[in-house]
Amino acid sequence: MKNTSLFLLVLSISVTVLFSSFTSADNAIKQINNNPPDEFEILLNYLETNNTFISGESLPIIMADEVKKNIKNPKFHLIDIRNEAWFEYGHIKNAANVKSENLLTYFKDTINAVDFDKIVLVCYSGQSASYYSGLLRLAGYDNVYSMKWGMSSWREDFADNAWNKNIKNDYATKLETTERAIPEHNSHPILNTGKTEAKEILKARLETLFATPYKEYIIKSMDIFENPANYYIINYWDQDKCTGHIPGTLHFKPNASLNNDLLSLPTDQKVVVYEATGQKAAYIVAYLNVLGYDTGNLAYGANSFMNEILKEQGLDAFSKKEINMFPVIE
Secondary structure (H helix, E strand, O other), X not given: OHHHHHHHHHHHHXXXXXXXXXXXXXXXXXXXXXXXXXXXXXXXXXXXXXXXXXHOOOOOEEOHHHHHHOOOOOOEEEEEOOOHHHHHHOEOOXXXXXXXXXXXXXXXXXXXXXXXXXXXXEOOOOHHHHHHHHHXXXXXXXXXXXXOOHHHHOOHHHHHHOHHHOOOOOOHHHOEOOOOOOOOOOOOOOOOOOOOOHHHHXXXXXXXXXXXXXXXXXXXXXXXXXXXXXXXXXXXXXXXXXXXEOOOOEEOOOOOHHHHOHHHOOOXXXXXXXXXXXXXXXXXXXXXXXXXXXXXXXXXXXXXXXXXXXXXXXXOOOOHHHOOOOOOEO
């Protein structure tokens, strides 16, 4: 009888210890799940280590004459992301017409990107091509470029559809030169892809952004000047080239302050990036959107509100001299 009681006592203790161990393990798992890894920090560290275009001396934008010289070059590949109707109206010889939302799939399944020295994206004005080139660069395709001014630099009728009707001077008299101090570092966006590895987080973010139409990231100058409180405005422009900026703008020095001042950006307000053409800004918008910021690009950059001043100062202004008369396939 005593042996039976002793056996039951030992068995009871064993079950209690075993149950306790299961409970502790379960609590540990719950604790891990309640404290997921900071996806933003993981992704930011990865991008800062593996992507250099954001801090390089120049962004990957090439001119139309370089494209024309390389039309027959098998090491050059042109991708036209305009809609099918405009592509059929006229496009550069040997260009492939690919919808922007299909670019990632096209790079993975249709071409072998490493076979080319340069893959050039072409659009209407150069802005959306720059944006998607930025995303593709972040995806690891380091030989992707955008063509400056888009098809507007290829022939005048294309320019009439884009740049020529959007260069304006409506707000040139409402600029300021006061420099605002960049605020103290704040919080950062919360990414919820459910992934823990940097490459997987990046892949999820890119898939989301490629599926989102670029038009959702475009802000018109009228909206900013009429409703400045709705936006957190960044002037991504060399200070010595800036002869006035949108009131309330913060100046971020190209190739220098973006990552240093990244955490000063708000997570509860629309961030708008601009410079002279909107094409360099598009690369920055791509970078910030991947990181989870709500970022937009000023349509046609400063050319949309101070084109004449840019011309007078010899800055990056769109004008007739930027338009070529190169042949197209119709």
